[in-house]
Amino acid sequence: MRSSVRHRKNGVTAFDFILVFFFLLIIITTVYPFLNVLAISFNDPTDTMRNVNFIVPRVFTLSNYRYIFTEKDLMSPFIMSVARTVIGTLTGVICTSMVAYVLSRKDFYFNRFFTLLFVITMYVGGGLIPDYLLITRTLGLGNNFAVYIIPGLVGVFNIILIRSFMEGIPISLQEAAMIDGANDFYIWMRIIMPLCTPVIATVALFCAVGAWNSFMDTYLYARKLPTLQYVLYEIMEQATIKIDPHSANAEQLKNAVSPLSVRMAITIIATVPILVVYPFLQKYFVGGMTLGAVKD
């Protein structure tokens, strides 16, 4: 080993090939399931029943997608998912950055007190039952669209992320604006926010992915306002119920799209938006993640 390293200082050793092989294996393990799901969603359901292990559709069909968009009324859950993602992200970013700005102002009288109030909640919380009772009973937000927006309005982790970015902006900019008579709201909106684009992008993506992927709030508080994630969950739960081949007539059997194929098609539809924003996620998320991690 030693001599081989010495002979070829920048040379490639056998170990490098083992590493490449190992990581190729990891890549396959990660990607294969997605390709498999994609292939099943485009494959004829009856053919799928034969053997589920393939990544190229054997009998290509669009019937699974046609079925979920015509028969299953996937349109309203889809709109619900999009609506909560868009509105939740917009309100989340505006409110979080506003709080972050105030907490970045060292001259604000309540700065330390408010910061403490926010930070404490990162470590202690009431728990599932008190949260549930507050939202459904005390506030009466059950099955109300507001339940998707208001409880998650401000994220403490995101506040810290934005605040530490804002603290890096030279204070002289704000002082100059103040001398010109600008108020604090104006300074936040017109001077600070435009300079915070990278961190705002990070937080916007945090919010958007979180909102799109969110399932528990629908499950706990708003089953009458299903999102795509919830519909997928429901279908997963129904997967065990099968059509009895003896009682169903031939026509029914022919039209019955297997729950598995439908489930895979919905899985794909719920995944695609994530894949679309993935390049951006990559760019901003990773930076944001390490920024948050090394803050202290």
Place this chain on the structure above:
Amino acid sequence: MKVKKARADTIKKQHFSLKLMWKQRYLLCMSVPFVIWLIIFKYLPLWGWTMAFQDVRPSTFALSIWDREFIGFANFTKAFSDRLFTQTLINTLGTSILGIALGTFSAIFFAVLLNELRFIRFKKITQTISYLPHFVSWVIVASIAKMFLNAGGVLDTIAGTKLNLMSTNSMLIWVVICFVNIWKEVGWDAIIYLSAMAGIDQGLYEAAKVDGANRFQRMWHITLPGIKPTAIVLLIMSIGGALNVGMERQMLLSNGIIQDHTMVLSWFAYIRGIGNNNYGVGTAIGMFQSVVGITLLLIANKIAGWLGESRLV
């Protein structure tokens, strides 16, 4: 410490006055609504812990706290003597300890090896792909996992036999859930170790090379010690959260056959509290989980302090 003092000196000590409040009226308007939001959504539920010591049912929930019946620790006794409680506690600890151990190990293993990869482009691609599953929801992951693990699924097809991965009512499901979790999170969890590795002085590697250390020795004596502080902090945090196994993942990866071994405290609190309409017992289970969690965190932190490692708090 010195820095903090210096900073405090530069800011003039302000005294509360109406004039100051008027001067900072915009800042107040921009923050007070969110402080009210915070009190409602984060502090009111803490006040809800009082329910753990009361008999609270849907019918008595509307009563004020003083009108409800105080029953001392009866809710806790009831929860602990529940026929499901012991198994649930074992499941929670088992799932999370297995998850912490294997999860930490695989993330470090992944990061150390990725750090050794010499082909930069390939390294980038690998990393990009590896954290894709992190951004996918648990519902989607569960849907895919069940497709793979259920009877007649992809793994059964590959193995050619019935593996019964999702239908063996035993501790096997802990391992299965643990591996699904690793599949989802390993690339993401490795990021923090990779960034810690980026901070290691490259001169150390050069010096070790000159001294004749081979690649494995360099990994063992430089890379691993370099990420040790990070690993310890993350371990402390995960030990503090040892009882907080999320209900979402457990519920989604479960089914009727294996439920005995997938049930965890948070889910149990939901079933007893909301499913069985006994809010008091549900709150008691949640409170038990929080209090033990904070205690565990403090203990782990103390131990890390004794070992001379970086402490979290």
